[in-house]
Amino acid sequence: LSKYKWGIIGPGSIANQFAEALITSENGELHGVASRSFERGEAFAKQHQARVVYDNYQALADDSAIDIIYIATPHSHHFGVAKMCLQAGKNVLMEKPLTVNAAQTEQLIALSEEYKVVFQEALWSRFMPCFVQVKRWIEERQIGEVQYITSQIGFAFGGDPKHRLLNPNLAGGAILDLGVYSVSLSQFLLSEYPDSVSAMGCINQYNVDDNTFVNMRYPSGVFSQFTCTIAAQCSNEMSVHGKTGSIIIPAFFWNGGKAILKKEGQPDQYLDFPHQVNGFEYQIEGTMDCVKKGALCSDVMNHQDSHNVMQTLDEIRRQIGLKFNDEIESLD
Numbered sequence: 001l002s003k004y005k006w007g008i009i010g011p012g013s014i015a016n017q018f019a020e021a022l023i024t025s026e027n028g029e030l031h032g033v034a035s036r037s038f039e040r041g042e043a044f045a046k047q048h049q050a051r052v053v054y055d056n057y058q059a060l061a062d063d064s065a066i067d068i069i070y071i072a073t074p075h076s077h078h079f080g081v082a083k084m085c086l087q088a089g090k091n092v093l094m095e096k097p098l099t100v101n102a103a104q105t106e107q108l109i110a111l112s113e114e115y116k117v118v119f120q121e122a123l124w125s126r127f128m129p130c131f132v133q134v135k136r137w138i139e140e141r142q143i144g145e146v147q148y149i150t151s152q153i154g155f156a157f158g159g160d161p162k163h164r165l166l167n168p169n170l171a172g173g174a175i176l177d178l179g180v181y182s183v184s185l186s187q188f189l190l191s192e193y194p195d196s197v198s199a200m201g202c203i204n205q206y207n208v209d210d211n212t213f214v215n216m217r218y219p220s221g222v223f224s225q226f227t228c229t230i231a232a233q234c235s236n237e238m239s240v241h242g243k244t245g246s247i248i249i250p251a252f253f254w255n256g257g258k259a260i261l262k263k264e265g266q267p268d269q270y271l272d273f274p275h276q277v278n279g280f281e282y283q284i285e286g287t288m289d290c291v292k293k294g295a296l297c298s299d300v301m302n303h304q305d306s307h308n309v310m311q312t313l314d315e316i317r318r319q320i321g322l323k324f325n326d327e328i329e330s331l332d
């Protein structure tokens, strides 16, 4: 049986981890890589056994041998690159946050429907067994009626002012890069969309958000509260609190390595979820499964959910005053 042929656009830091997982797949293989620099593309291809290298992204989108493209550029470039790939009739798996704003996501979903190709957000945690188990515990009412979720995500990121996290022209800052996990995983665990959002944040000297604090209320009355930061060390833990117990997902929660169920009057239940490779394998298989079934996206991270996450992020950005330049916010 032939394997699905993948292409990678933007062979940077996360694309390396993605390629390490792909090489172990029985159903897919890395066919091509596209970089803005042929040398960078060639080095990546050599390391991860890709057959072809392109020095521009359009050429990879036009390669008829490729079935699925993984897009791992900075978020500022997600929309334009995904548009190009979908219009070339390619299935797409794209890194989080899906786009810079909800209007861009809407347009890409419309293209996925028009060209009948997969358009999948790579919010990898949602594909992991850990989060499936935690969701099951909540649905089984193991902790009684859920009252609230709380999470912290981030790092004291000193570093290079040219790094994408500190660059507003690459849609830097904490909320889009890190806060997206708290928004998306709360939505996943509660199976609800927030009906009210209240956010405060501080914008640093680079004009991106350093620390952002958010409260989200859901129609059932449950709350999710989170802090995301690129300026402080934090717990990187998520916990779900109910009337008769709680669930802890220890650091680094979005990696889905462990979950602890704590119930009143009972011993704690610890579960370990060692990854088969590095955690990227689940979304890789999930995306190929969509292609095989002819689905446009996976049930665990569907288009409506991705769109709602982007609407929530738009509202948080509006409240904290985080605006990017017209070029990266645009629909062109």
Ligand SMILES: NC(=O)c1ccc[n+]([C@@H]2O[C@H](COP(=O)([O-])OP(=O)(O)OC[C@H]3O[C@@H](n4cnc5c(N)ncnc54)[C@H](OP(=O)(O)O)[C@@H]3O)[C@@H](O)[C@H]2O)c1
Pocket (backbone or CB within 6 Å): 009, 010, 011, 012, 013, 014, 015, 034, 035, 036, 037, 040, 041, 072, 073, 074, 075, 077, 095, 096, 097, 122, 124, 164, 170, 177
């Ligand atoms: N799932 C996860 O755990 C996870 C973790 C980290 C990041 N991410 C997401 O993955 C995406 C990439 O993050 P990363 O940390 O891998 O980024 P990165 O290493 O800084 O950049 C990725 C690649 O994008 C390409 N690129 C295209 N236009 C660019 C521009 N104007 N400036 C800089 N690079 C540009 C570059 O490749 P060429 O120049 O060679 O084409 C670069 O190597 C982000 O959206 C991020 O949110 C996900």
